Amino acid sequence: MICTVGGLAFISFCLRPGLRVVEEGFRQAMLRTIDHAFQRVLLVGIVGLIVSGVYNWVSFAPTYRVLTWHVAGLTLPLGQMLIGTKVLLALVIFAVAFGRAFGFLKDARFWHTFMLHLAATVILLAVILHQVRMEHCRLLAAAAGH
Numbered sequence: 853m854i855c856t857v858g859g860l861a862f863i864s865f866c867l868r869p870g871l872r873v874v875e876e877g878f879r880q881a882m883l884r885t886i887d888h889a890f891q892r893v894l895l896v897g898i899v900g901l902i903v904s905g906v907y908n909w910v911s912f913a914p915t916y917r918v919l920t921w922h923v924a925g926l927t928l929p930l931g932q933m934l935i936g937t938k939v940l941l942a943l944v945i946f947a948v949a950f951g952r953a954f955g956f957l958k959d960a961r962f963w964h965t966f967m968l969h970l971a972a973t974v975i976l977l978a979v980i981l982h983q984v985r986m987e988h989c990r991l992l993a994a995a996a997g998h
């Protein structure tokens with residue numbers, strides 16, 4: 853996760869502005885070489901995210917099922933909604949990464965920025981889910997008198 857999202861952030865926020873000081877041809881060649889190398893890092897990172905993500909999901913699934921949100925007389929499955937949206941957005945990022953690795957989606961700058969924004973949203977959803985789950989555990993512990 854750190855390699856993939858951190859790498860994307862580094863390329864967008866540091867490398868691109870930094871390379872503005874060098875000559876255009878050299879800049880393009882360097883960005884292309886770095887982009888190719890980074891695509892391999894990204895694909896390995898994705899495998900790691902899928903393996904660890906599925907493991908976490910299977911472990912926490914019983915808790916997600918009981919996390920609900922009562923609003924306007926409705927009982928919404930908050931846990932399932934958060935993890936479902938998070939994983940769907942992650943799949944969109946993975947699809948873009950694979951699309952780029954197979955030679956589609958040529959505009960590196962646009963797609964890096966796109967993936968970075970989606971990754972930030974995925975992380976925000978993960979943090980909200982984590983907090984909701986921990987609050988549920990705290991309430992259970994309090995009810996059990998711990």
Ligand code: HEM
Pocket residue numbers: 853857901902904905906908909910912935939942943945971974975978979981982985
């Ligand atoms: C772009 C891809 C992804 C990013 C950036 C990402 C990021 C994160 C982050 C930051 C956390 C919080 C870790 C913590 O609380 O210490 C997390 C947790 C989690 N992730 Fe992901 N993730 C990604 C993909 C996936 C995928 C593909 C799955 C499932 C197949 C998944 C399932 C989970 C689960 C179940 C948790 C535990 C949430 C909890 O605390 O209840 N993630 N993820």
